[in-house]
Amino acid sequence: MTTALDTRVYVVDDHQEFRQSCVWILEQANFQVRDFASALALLKEFSRETPPARSCIVSDIRMPGMTGLELQSELSHRGVSIPLIFVTGHGDVPLAVDAMRHGAANFIEKPFDAPLLIDAIHTALANHAPQTASPALTKLTRRERQVLDGIMSGKLNKVIADELSISPKTVELHRSNLMAKLGAHNVVELTRVVLGQN
Structure with missing residues (x-):
């Protein structure tokens, strides 16, 4: 004990x-x-x-x-x-x-x-169940990781776009790509993948 x-x-x-x-x-x-x-x-x-x-x-x-x-x-x-x-x-x-x-x-x-x-x-x-960050995160490009960080911080696409000096359309494209790579369909699933709970 x-x-x-x-x-x-x-x-x-x-x-x-x-x-x-x-x-x-x-x-x-x-x-x-x-x-x-x-x-x-x-x-x-x-x-x-x-x-x-x-x-x-x-x-x-x-x-x-x-x-x-x-x-x-x-x-x-x-x-x-x-x-x-x-x-x-x-x-x-x-x-x-x-x-x-x-x-x-x-x-x-x-x-x-x-x-x-x-x-x-x-x-x-x-x-608490010990978790490790998902190995799937290694599939992401540097820019996709930056967009992911913004999503995990609860930021809107427009805010992420402003911070990264890219267009909201480009953020949407990166967001779509990273969710496909991580097998997530929404932010809840995405959070689980990031926290290694998938």
């Missing part, structure tokens, strides 16, 4: 006091804890060392530099599959919906009680 001692929790938040508070709460619950002041610092850690099988990330959703949602997207692109729990002081419902739509395990509003966070981590780990 696994225990909290077998689990590592990565805490990512730019506010030092909040990080220290989280670390204290989680260490009292016998979790292994590592904390980071930014999403980029966490990604550097993951570049150096593969996280243990039983890991969880607790991250602020709004941070300077790379946001929690951008971290979520980057982890997905790297094929890193770890339950991610977002915390925020803003209670931003659209952000919560977006985070959950992209696979976040939970979303907690600051301030919260210690048991809520601990329960959220246990639930996230219990419900």
Whole structure:
């Protein structure tokens, strides 16, 4: 039987006091804890060392530099599959919906009680099936990957076109090609393929 001692929790938040508070709460619950002041610092850690099988990330959703949602997207692109729990002081419902739509395990509003966070981590780990990014993604061209990134971020074709300095028609063509290559008929199926759930 696994225990909290077998689990590592990565805490990512730019506010030092909040990080220290989280670390204290989680260490009292016998979790292994590592904390980071930014999403980029966490990604550097993951570049150096593969996280243990039983890991969880607790991250602020709004941070300077790379946001929690951008971290979520980057982890997905790297094929890193770890339950991610977002915390925020803003209670931003659209952000919560977006985070959950992209696979976040939970979303907690600051301030919260210690048991809520601990329960959220246990639930996230219990419900998490390890996933790896689909090998099918290697079939995509660089431009198709860029269009896919836009789609996964919930952007409209016109917005993707503006960002990539191409026409909306060209975006539609790339979108059609990448969905055919990945065997997806809609965005839900596409998301499953990207997350390796197909």
